[in-house]
Amino acid sequence: MLRAPRGTKDILPPESHKWAYLESLLRRLSKLYNFEEIRTPIFEYTELFSRTVGESTDIVRKEMYTFQDKGGRDLTLRPEGTAPVARAFLERGLAQGALPKKLFYLGPMFRYEKPQAGRYREFVQYGVEILGSPSAYSDVEVILLAVRIAEELGLTGTVLYINTIGCPKCRQAHREDFVKHISSRAKQLCKDCLERLETNPMRILDCKNPACREAVADVPLVKDYLCDDCQEHWDTLQQLLESLGLEYTVDPTLVRGLDYYTKTVFELKWPPLGAQDAIIGGGRYDGLIEELGGKPCPGVGFAVGVERLLLAAEKGQKPLNPDVSIDCFVVFPGGGDRRLAQAGFKLVNDLRGSGLSSDFDPLGRSMKAQMKHADRLNARYVAILGEAEFEQGLVTIRSMEHGWQKQVPAGQVLDFMKEEVSGGSK
Numbered sequence: 220m221l222r223a224p225r226g227t228k229d230i231l232p233p234e235s236h237k238w239a240y241l242e243s244l245l246r247r248l249s250k251l252y253n254f255e256e257i258r259t260p261i262f263e264y265t266e267l268f269s270r271t272v273g274e275s276t277d278i279v280r281k282e283m284y285t286f287q288d289k290g291g292r293d294l295t296l297r298p299e300g301t302a303p304v305a306r307a308f309l310e311r312g313l314a315q316g317a318l319p320k321k322l323f324y325l326g327p328m329f330r331y332e333k334p335q336a337g338r339y340r341e342f343v344q345y346g347v348e349i350l351g352s353p354s355a356y357s358d359v360e361v362i363l364l365a366v367r368i369a370e371e372l373g374l375t376g377t378v379l380y381i382n383t384i385g386c387p388k389c390r391q392a393h394r395e396d397f398v399k400h401i402s403s404r405a406k407q408l409c410k411d412c413l414e415r416l417e418t419n420p421m422r423i424l425d426c427k428n429p430a431c432r433e434a435v436a437d438v439p440l441v442k443d444y445l446c447d448d449c450q451e452h453w454d455t456l457q458q459l460l461e462s463l464g465l466e467y468t469v470d471p472t473l474v475r476g477l478d479y480y481t482k483t484v485f486e487l488k489w490p491p492l493g494a495q496d497a498i499i500g501g502g503r504y505d506g507l508i509e510e511l512g513g514k515p516c517p518g519v520g521f522a523v524g525v526e527r528l529l530l531a532a533e534k535g536q537k538p539l540n541p542d543v544s545i546d547c548f549v550v551f552p553g554g555g556d557r558r559l560a561q562a563g564f565k566l567v568n569d570l571r572g573s574g575l576s577s578d579f580d581p582l583g584r585s586m587k588a589q590m591k592h593a594d595r596l597n598a599r600y601v602a603i604l605g606e607a608e609f610e611q612g613l614v615t616i617r618s619m620e621h622g623w624q625k626q627v628p629a630g631q632v633l634d635f636m637k638e639e640v641s642g643g644s645k
C-alpha cells in the first residue's frame with residue numbers, strides 16, 4: 220500500500236472541522252488588527268531563502284526541499300513566509316503604496332526536519348508582516364496579536380520571551396568580543412558550531428547541544444553593545460509592554476533560527492507542549508528588503524504553526540468545539556414508489572435551496588438504518604417522508620435534540636424548518 224510521505228499527514232473529518240474553525244478564528248483576528256491577506260507561490264527561487272534566511276542557518280543548510288525543474292532552475296518549496304512576502308512586496312511595487320502595509324498569510328511550508336509531535340515536514344503557518352514601519356509600536360502590535368491568539372484558544376500560562384539582537388552596526392562591535400570569548404572554549408563546541416564560529420558566530424547561541432550551551436553561558440551579549448537607535452527601540456518596546464501590563468521575560472540568548480532579524484526577536488512558548496513548545500516566533504527585519512535589492516524598508520512580524528496551535532488547544536482549557544451538525548436529514552424509502560423517492564429527494568434540494576444544510580441516503584437502506592445514519596451525521600432534525608405521510612400530504616419532523624415529533628403539511632415544511640432551525644422550539 221502506498222503511504223503519505225514521512226512528516227506529512229492527511230487531515231480528515233472531524234479534525235478538518237477543527238482546522239476550518241481555527242482558520243476562521245485567525246482570519247477574524249487578522250481583520251480585527253487590520254491585516255490583509257497575501258498569497259505567494261508554494262515554490263520560489265532557492266536564492267531567495269539562501270540570501271535572506273541565511274546560508275549558515277539550519278533551514279538553508281539542512282532543511283530545504285530544493286530541486287531543479289525541467290528548465291534547470293533552482294527552486295525550493297518555501298520553508299517560511301517572510302522572505303516570499305518581502306519579495307512580493309518589492310516585486311509588486313507595494314513599497315510605493317500606502318505604508319505601513321500589513322499582510323497576513325496562511326498556507327503550507329516545508330522543512331526537512333525529524334518529524335515528531337508538533338514538528339512536521341509539511342506544516343501550515345499563519346503569519347503576519349508589517350512592512351514600512353520602524354516603530355516599536357508595530358513590534359508591540361504583532362506581539363499583542365500573538366498573545367491574543369493564545370488567549371482566544373484558552374492557553375493559560377504562555378510565556379513571552381523577548382530579546383534584541385541589534386543591527387549590523389551593534390553586531391560588528393559585539394562580534395570581536397564574542398568570538399574571542401567563544402574561541403577560548405572552541406574545544407567544547409560541536410562540529411556545526413565550529414563552522415558557525417567562522418561564518419555566523421551569534422548562531423552558536425541557538426545550538427541545543429549541552430556543551431555548546433555551556434560554552435556560551437557567560438558570553439558577552441549584544442544587548443550590551445547596542446547603538447543609540449537600537450537602544451532606544453529596545454527601551455521603548457519594554458516600556459510599551461509594561462504600560463500594557465503584558466508580562467515578558469528577557470532571554471538574552473534568544474537569537475532565533477533565521478538570519479534576517481534585527482533589533483527585536485520574540486517567542487511565545489506554552490510549556491505543556493513539551494519539546495516543541497515555541498508556538499509563535501517572530502521579530503523585526505529592517506535589512507531584509509534591502510538585501511533583496513530594494514530601498515531600505517523596515518519590517519516586523521511573526522508566524523505560528525497551525526498544527527502546534529491545534530495540539531495546544533486540545534491540551535488547553537478550551538478544546539475546539541466546532542459545530543459538525545447538519546440541519547436536516549430526510550428519510551424516505553429508496554425502493555418502491557418512485558414518485559415518493561423523487562418527492563423525498565426534492566425535499567432535500569428545497570431545504571438546501573432555503574439555506575438549510577441537509578442530506579439523505581442514496582443507498583436505499585431501511586428507514587431504521589437511515590435514522591441511524593442521520594444520528595451519526597449529527598442531524599438536528601429528521602424529516603420523514605414514508606408512504607403514509609406521502610399519501611396524506613404530510614411530512615413528519617423529528618427534533619433529534621429534544622425528542623419531539625410533529626406532522627407538518629408538505630407545503631409548509633420549508634417555512635416550518637426555517638423557523639425551527641433559526642429559533643429552535645423545545
Ligand code: HAM
Pocket residue numbers: 298299300301302330332337338339340341342343344346347348476477497498499500501502503519520521522523524525526527
Ligand atoms: P519560525 O520560528 O521558523 O519563524 O517558525 C514559526 C513557527 O512555525 C514556529 O514557532 C512553529 O509554531 C512553526 N513551525 C516551524 N517549523 C515547524 C515544523 N517543522 N513543524 C510544525 N510547525 C513548525 C519563521 O518561520 C519566521 N518566518 C517567522 C516570522 C515572520 N518572523 C517575522 N515574520
